Amino acid sequence: MIDLKALRADPDAFRGPLARRGVASATIDELLGIDEQRRGLMTQAQDLRAEQKQFGRRIGQASPEERPALIAESGTFSARIEALETEESVLEARQTEILLTIPNVPHPSAPDGSADSDAVEVEQFGTKPTFDFDPLDHVALGEALGILDIERAVKVSGSRFAFLLGDAVFLEFALVRYAMDTIAAAGHTPVIPPVLTRDEALFGTAFLPGSADQIYKLPEDDLYLVGTAEVPLAGMHIDEIFEADQLPLRYGGFSTCFRREAGTYGKDTSGIFRVHQFDKVEMFSWVRPEDSWDEHVRLKDLERDILSGLGLHGRVVDIAVGDLGDSAARKYDTEVWLPGQQQYRELTSASNCTDYQARRLKARYRTSDGTETVHTLNGTACAVGRTIIAVLETHQQADGSVLVPEVLQPYMGKERMVPA
RNA sequence: GGAGGCGUCGCAUAGCUCGGUCUAGUGCGCGUCACUGCUAAUGACGUUGGGUGUAAAAGCCCUCGAGGGUUCGAAUCCCUCCGCCUCCGCCA
Numbered sequence: 152m153i154d155l156k157a158l159r160a161d162p163d164a165f166r167g168p169l170a171r172r173g174v175a176s177a178t179i180d181e182l183l184g185i186d187e188q189r190r191g192l193m194t195q196a197q198d199l200r201a202e203q204k205q206f207g208r209r210i211g212q213a214s215p216e217e218r219p220a221l222i223a224e225s226g227t228f229s230a231r232i233e234a235l236e237t238e239e240s241v242l243e244a245r246q247t248e249i250l251l252t253i254p255n256v257p258h259p260s261a262p263d264g265s266a267d268s269d270a271v272e273v274e275q276f277g278t279k280p281t282f283d284f285d286p287l288d289h290v291a292l293g294e295a296l297g298i299l300d301i302e303r304a305v306k307v308s309g310s311r312f313a314f315l316l317g318d319a320v321f322l323e324f325a326l327v328r329y330a331m332d333t334i335a336a337a338g339h340t341p342v343i344p345p346v347l348t349r350d351e352a353l354f355g356t357a358f359l360p361g362s363a364d365q366i367y368k369l370p371e372d373d374l375y376l377v378g379t380a381e382v383p384l385a386g387m388h389i390d391e392i393f394e395a396d397q398l399p400l401r402y403g404g405f406s407t408c409f410r411r412e413a414g415t416y417g418k419d420t421s422g423i424f425r426v427h428q429f430d431k432v433e434m435f436s437w438v439r440p441e442d443s444w445d446e447h448v449r450l451k452d453l454e455r456d457i458l459s460g461l462g463l464h465g466r467v468v469d470i471a472v473g474d475l476g477d478s479a480a481r482k483y484d485t486e487v488w489l490p491g492q493q494q495y496r497e498l499t500s501a502s503n504c505t506d507y508q509a510r511r512l513k514a515r516y517r518t519s520d521g522t523e524t525v526h527t528l529n530g531t532a533c534a535v536g537r538t539i540i541a542v543l544e545t546h547q548q549a550d551g552s553v554l555v556p557e558v559l560q561p562y563m564g565k566e567r568m569v570p571a
Numbered sequence: 572g573g574a575g576g577c578g579u580c581g582c583a584u585a586g587c588u589c590g591g592u593c594u595a596g597u598g599c600g601c602g603u604c605a606c607u608g609c610u611a612a613u614g615a616c617g618u619u620g621g622g623u624g625u626a627a628a629a630g631c632c633c634u635c636g637a638g639g640g641u642u643c644g645a646a647u648c649c650c651u652c653c654g655c656c657u658c659c660g661c662c663a
Contacts, residue, residue, distance in 0.1 A: 193623070197632045204594095204632090207644045211591030218643095225643040349653095392620080513621095522620080 152357075152510050153253055154524075159186060168256045171263060171472045182249045189242040196235040203228040251360065255507040257472040258444075258481040265473025270484065276455050277464035279488055284549045288491025289540040290422040293319065295551050296543075297571045301422070310420070311412060311427045315539075318568045322542065322555075323430065323535050325562035330432040330533035331403060333457055339403035339434055339532075344383035346406050347374040352386030355512035357478045364413045380404030381529045384435035385512055393437065393516040393525060399446065400437040403532055405430070422540065424496070429536040436528045439516065440506065443526035447503040450530035451483040454499040457532060461556045463541050464488045466495060478504040485531075491544040498537045501530030 158165050162183060166176050206228070210221045262271045280286075293299025298319035304312040315323060335341055353359040353375055358366065367376040377383060384404045393400065408431050419425035434453070438446045455467055465487035475482050479502035486495035506524040509515070515522040546554040552569040560566055 190623070193632085197623070200633090201631055203643080207591075208594095210643060213591095222643050228643075390620095 152250055152507060153256060154506065154510065155182075155186065155250065159183065165256060168259070169253065171257055172254050172475070173265075173473065174253055178249060178253070182246065182253075185242050185246045185249070189239055189246060192235050192239040192242070196232055196239065199228060199232050199235065203232065254475070254477040255480045255505060257475065258503070260469075261475070261481045262469055262471045263473075264471035266471065267474065269471035269474065270468035271471075273467045273469050273483065274455070275464075275466045276459040277462065279464045280490055280545050282490065282547075282549075286490040286544060286547055287551075288422065288489075289543045290491075292491075292543045292547055292551070292553065293422075295570050296553065296568055298322075298568070299423070308427075311425065313423045313426060313536075318563075318565075319539060321563050322539055322559070322568070325555075325559040326533050326535050326538055326542075327405060327430065327432055328562050329460075329558055330457055331405065333460070334403040334432070334434055334453060334532050337401075337453055338399075339401040339436075342380070342384065342402050342404040344380050344387075344404045344406055346377050346380075346383070346409070347372075348377055348383055348386055349374060351389060352377075352382050355389055356382050356385045356508055357476075357511065358382065361477055365411050367409050367411060376409035377406065378410045379408050379431065379529075380406035380433040381435055384433065384529075385508060385527060388437065388512065388514045390513045392522055393514070395439070395516055395518065398437060398439050398516060398525065399442060402435045404433050404435065406433070407431075423536045424540060426536060429534065431534050432532040434501075434528075434530045434532050437509075437514065438526050438528065440523065440526050443503050443505060443528060446526075446528050447481065447483070447501060450501040450528055451485075454483075454485045454501055454530055454532065458485060458487060458498060458538075458541075460558050461538070461542060463545055465498070476502065478502065478507045480505045480507070487537075487541045487545075489541060489544050490547075491540075496537070498534055498541060499531035501528070503528050 153165070158179070162179055166179060169179070170176065203225075206221075206225050210218060210225065213221055262269055287295075290299065290301070296318065298315065298317045300314040300316060301312075304314050331341055347369070350359055350373070353366065358378065366378060369375070381404075383406070384402050387402075388400075408429055410427060412425060412427060415425060423429070434450055436446050436450065451467060455465075458465060465485055468484050468486060470479075470482040470484055482500060482502045484497045485499040485501075487498045488494070489496050504527045506526055508527045509525045512527075514527070515524050542556060542559075543553050546556065548554065550569075552567050555563050555566055555568065
């Protein structure tokens with residue numbers, strides 16, 4: 152949620168940047184108009200309540216004989232206050248409704264446009280793998296190695312699920328441990344968070360109400376299955392006030408992620424690129440506002456280094472403003488070359504949400520004169536399923552075996568995965 | 572799942588019986604100042620968060636787990652929900 156007070160103080164500072172994301176100036180005008188009306192009603196109601204309290208105090212101090220007369224006289228206060236407040240709450244509901252549709256103010260340097268293709272390449276890493284044979288995709292490789300069973304997963308759970316078997320399991324654990332060790336060394340506290348949360352955490356992270364159709368819900372218990380550890384990691388500090396010296400506060404959460412993938416029929420239907428359930432190590436940072444852009448670069452660099460450390464080739468792109476999630480002011484995606492698909496695909500992503508999430512989460516920190524909203528950032532340390540795809544396809548050999556990246560060998564205890 | 576108890580301004584507590592002087596008391600902690608070779612001790616003042624307001628302030632409103640209700644008036648009475656604790660049942 153954007154800063155309403157700041158908007159009120161200087162609307163024009165918001166119009167231009169938000170227009171880049173498709174927010175009409177008229178929307179802002181409507182919001183400000185409602186806001187002004189609302190505050191007018193609020194002031195009236197406050198003044199009345201002050202009067203009412205004053206009067207109530209007199210009744211309390213009056214002698215028992217005087218009381219009935221005063222009580223009779225006090226009559227209409229609550230009715231009048233209630234009328235004003237009812238009117239105000241209608242306006243407030245409308246105001247919130249508008250506010251929830253307004254995305255974060257983008258960074259001035261984030262590229263224009265709204266399509267994938269409008270993203271701007273920032274850097275490359277690794278070398279593009281070459282093969283003196285026709286490289287297979289991860290499905291063919293996984294089945295040949297006996298480590299991936301999709302057909303039976305369909306039988307058990309339907310489409311977009313998979314069984315990982317044998318070396319794929321150890322590869323997953325190795326990737327998780329490698330990513331976790333790397334970010335822990337960089338100051339992120341490892342966390343295994345709950346994967347079922349209440350709606351507060353989802354509203355706070357702005358997945359609700361916007362992305363309700365992507366989220367699994369358990370209505371019996373009023374809980375939701377999270378699509379990323381970002382949700383519980385953000386939820387951890389709902390309604391808290393940090394001391395300034397606690398920041399930056401960095402976490403690395405491992406969790407299974409659940410996504411309905413509604414509306415993606417026919418997209419990435421083969422293999423485990425887009426599935427309903429996968430595991431992920433997610434970084435989450437709470438920082439002071441003045442530090443968030445440095446932190447954003449830091450997360451991006453960590454992501455790049457983790458992937459290039461696996462011997463993968465890819466590039467980092469700066470996502471166009473129209474393609475950002477509502478919360479993000481700027482986002483870097485890291486795309487890895489997948490030889491089986493002959494294209495770059497998104498493996499990780501780092502977003503600076505500035506104060507947009509934090510305001511909804513009511514997370515702030517103490518300053519010399521009061522409190523200020525913190526900034527939050529999140530970034531993928533390792534999306535395990537997709538990284539498995541990249542490792543299999545990049546390091547495949549002519550004989551159908553796959554070399555284990557050197558950094559994973561200590562965790563996996565082998566140098567090569569071979570067909571059974 | 573069943574029975575009972577509890578939730579107060581950083582922490583610990585008072586207040587709830589019997590609604591009004593609670594504008595929430597006290598201790599600890601923390602901050603500023605005074606006294607002071609230094610430290611300690613002592614004293615004074617301040618110390619939840621949010622909103623509104625303003626050049627800045629003052630002022631005003633809300634906030635006693637959350638939300639409703641009763642009432643002229645709710646920390647206090649009633650209802651629902653959430654959380655914690657104890658006991659029983661079940662369980663990796």
